[in-house]
Amino acid sequence: MAVIAVTKERKSGETRVAATPETVKKLVAAGFELVVETGAGLGASIADADYEAAGAKIAKTAKDAIAKADVLFKVRAPEADEVKALKSGAYVVALLNAFNEKATVEALAKQGATAFAMEFVPRITRAQVMDALSSQANLAGYRAVIEGAEAYGKALPMMMTAAGTVAPAKVFIMGVGVAGLQAIATARRLGAVVTATDVRPATKEQVESLGAKFIAVEDEEFANAQTEGGYAKEMSAAYQAKQAELVSGHIAKQDIVITTALIPGRPAPKLVSAAQVASMKSGSVLVDLAIEQGGNVEGAKLGEVAVTKNGVKILGVPNLPARISADSSALYARNLLAFAELFKNKEGAFAPDLEDEILKASLVTHGGAVVHPSLKA
Template identity: 65%
Template sequence: MRIAVLKESAPGETRVAATPDTVKKFVSLGHSVTVAAGAGVNASVPDQHYKDAGAEVSADGGIGGADLVVKVRRPTDAEIGTMKPGAGFASLLEPYGDKAVIDALAKAKIDALAMEFIPRISRAQSMDALSSQANLAGYRAVIEAAALYGRAFPMMMTAAGTVAAAKVFVMGVGVAGLQAIATARRLGAVVSATDVRPATKEQVASLGAKFVAVEDEEFKQAETAAGYAKPMSAEYQAKQAALITEHIAKQDVVITTALIPGRAAPVLVTEAQAKSMRPGSVIVDLAVAQGGNCPLSKPDELVEAGGVKIMGFTNLPARLPADASALYAKNLLALLPLLTDKDSKAFAPAWDDEIIKGAMLTKAGAIVHPSLAPASAA
């Protein structure tokens, strides 16, 4: 199988879909790899390192003759037009953001997989790109917050007096939220967290943080089978809002991470709550790409309201390009056996496998993912 690794073209995207380590593994499995010139430069991987690992380097990554094309982000129209019919394509496709790209992939008869649709089952953990990238996003969110915050995070006792520890509140305890809690704790902050899913309470406590939520009967049933938060009743939301409003006013840093694929981000911090924080406080919004958890946040802009700094990041993993690329490349490597015929090494997805079924968006000229096909057909 011929594998093409393309150079990212999205503004601010520094990651790359393969590293010399994964290229070396691809080659050892009997595949040929072509990498686009300069694809890894922003992730501190020069072209020569790919050549040393056994890859060819060309201007376009060998896209026209590739059986499988990999990227971090969605393809451009030109890239779709260059791929041969029947080729496979895998990336973080953001399928709910621009369905025209999915239509174009189907029209070009490309078998496209969305890495963010990899099912969250134990067998697919090594392929879960959403988790690998969210983990780094949670870490980086705290580092960015510490840089914006005009005070120290840990408590410091000096001859001149005591510096109080920063109070950090993490809203949304998924992969990013848990890593944010752990990182803020390592930096010496007093950390609290909230989530409507009851299972997260124990996870928060295990990291040494305080759990903040109205724990009534509705709260105990507030998680879907897929592990996402259920919409809560107006009554519960009112009780939770009162508790959170009181808590936010006492915090120095708030990090919001609540995001559900295909939906607008829920508002977790209202304008009034944000302005209730003392001047110099910081809000970091990780959900700004889908509307934001705070209505004051703007994509990749620093906003100040009443002395409070509000920063919305659309792509935090790209601020850690070497590590983010290494983890994403390993996600793709773990997926490869399900895309390859064991004997011939040809591109041959295991169509009946639940992982491939969950991630495949287009096949043989049609949109096949159930969450997209009905709307596309209409």
């Protein structure tokens, strides 16, 4: 029986956990043995007793949990002591942040671990249930609106009262991926007037279907601005200049701007300049969802709320899914549950087929080497 270990997340501010009682119960039923480090689920309001009731064993330390594990489930990349505790040939599954956590990736290879990055799971129909980037981005988009509304300090919907009318807030979403679409939907539910922009032409219909207005320079480059994998391409300087001119006047009128643009393996593109920030009204808010990759907003600071001279707040809050850890853990744990099914053969035995298209695409280290094409030196 293969053993899956789940340990506490040790990175600052990380409250999520890689398994829930629901997924533990299903993994046990599927033939796995689960070992959970004590306190691993506390940040997501899950007690050790809940894991035990679902069929897991509780280990006193991360080292104890990992010692005999065939598989280690994590939210973030494992810490150095966790890597050292892995037995050679053990499997590791996590949101490795492989482009930025290169030292950890190399340490996993040196340890002889077979590591998979959940961010590399391909966007194909069969892998949708394993798409951790989407499950977490969905919640991040929701939370971004909540954070923005709290910082804004005024009501979002129009309110007509005997004392007068409260005008609806104007919310502008820049980047319409999973996070952006959820931000649009959430802001609309809260009663704001919502507009959105993205370089991918396919998003126009999606934006309009949610009741928001789409804003973009719709030229030839715009028509070819999406990769086969569904990601946004980095746009030319000329296009960015035209787009900036179009949105500059729009940004100046907005109450809340939420930026979500990311390019895999690259610094986040700058979407909002200091001049555009300066054009906004005092009390306006920008929420930068790309802050952990450098940010989309000039002047955004990781982990801080920057207040400009003209009274505009720029929120550089990292890891928004961790602010709703119960739900984000539940969704991520289900992603891992589905991924774990790939480790079994037709007879139900633990025998991962590394030629499976999903495992192959997400494989980062194996046989003592870094094997993912995009990470090779």
